Amino acid sequence: MAYSRDGKRCLLSIHPEGDTFGELALFGPPRAESAMAMTRTVLRQVPASRLRQALSDDALLQDFIVKLGERVVEQQQMITNLLTMDSERRLAAILLHLAQKVGNRADCGYVVEIRDRITQEDLSGMVGTTRSRVGYFLKRFRDAGLVESVPDSFLCINESRMTAFLEGCAC
Incomplete structure (x- = not known):
């Protein structure tokens, strides 16, 4: 979820049980988005250093790249829809x-x-x-x-x- 300067709320995505989010924070400045649970939820935070270390496993790295690609495509589609529909x-x-x-x-x-x-x-x-x-x-x-x-x-x-x-x- 993100907020405009005037406080207008923009819900960016809904994630199902077992999904991951926040991985794009590895690649840039601190993100301004926040997360809100719609039901009772248990979150697991993985420190960036630990994730980077885990990505030395080629199989995990490949899965991570696929996940990042899916997330980028999803966000590009959202932007395209906002501009064209x-x-x-x-x-x-x-x-x-x-x-x-x-x-x-x-x-x-x-x-x-x-x-x-x-x-x-x-x-x-x-x-x-x-x-x-x-x-x-x-x-x-x-x-x-x-x-x-x-x-x-x-x-x-x-x-x-x-x-x-x-x-x-x-x-």
Whole structure:
């Protein structure tokens, strides 16, 4: 999560259980982002010197390079979406990305569980729009069959329909 000078919150990413983050701090000045847990969480901090030492293992180094590449691609895609998509399509792209990252496969697509506690406010921080616009877009997505509400879950995202929407096809 990052904050603008005027205090506006920007939610950069949501990480599933077992994921790593903060690795880019190895390569530059101190980062301004912070992390916030959405559920009870145990974090393990690895000192940079220990990580660098561990990376002398070629297999671990290769895995680390792949992880860094994935993170850079993800961030480049986020930047591209911010510059090229309107807020409705950014929300669609973020929902699809979250579904694939933290969702569970189901008949309806990917179910994002309520335990992940993703709110419309969180989504608005990721999209760069207001919570009320996110609510409006979610209603449009429900009406178009891109997402559906599922009991005891946040949403079910229909991957094929959401992908078609993002590619500009009729829903």
